[in-house]
Amino acid sequence: MKVRRVNIKDSVKIKVLCKHGVSDEEVCRIFETCPFIIKSKEDRYMAIGCPDRYVTVIFRFDKGAADVITAYLSSKSQIKLYKRK
Numbered sequence: 050m051k052v053r054r055v056n057i058k059d060s061v062k063i064k065v066l067c068k069h070g071v072s073d074e075e076v077c078r079i080f081e082t083c084p085f086i087i088k089s090k091e092d093r094y095m096a097i098g099c100p101d102r103y104v105t106v107i108f109r110f111d112k113g114a115a116d117v118i119t120a121y122l123s124s125k126s127q128i129k130l131y132k133r134k
Contacts, residue, residue, distance in 0.1 A: 050094075052080045053113035061117055069121040071104055076120045079106050085134040097123055097131040 055077050057065075062073045084098035089107065096106045096115075103123035108115040123131070 050086055050110060051113065052110070052115045055080055055115050055117065057117045061119065065117075065120045069119075071120045071122065075100065075104060076106055076117055079104055079120075080115060085131045087130075093118065097127050099131065103128045103131065 057073050065071050078100040079098035082098050082100050084096040086096045089095045105123045105127050106120040107118045
């Protein structure tokens with residue numbers, strides 16, 4: 050899966066920053082650093098990456114674009130999953 054564009058709505062940017070402490074720039078850097086991506090529920094995917102710290106991004110993928118639903122600091126189990134890749 051090749052993500053060419055990352056779309057984040059303003060409401061999602063605010064929620065992710067205020068609730069989880071993750072900036073939209075950090076979310077974009079996840080996709081630049083070859084994240085570990087797996088299929089999640091229904092039409093959603095989960096990307097785990099570590100440009101500065103471990104961050105998990107939940108998104109929808111369509112025609113090369115990732116539409117971010119949420120992003121948060123990765124849990125211990127997600128970090129283990131990323132390290133095993």
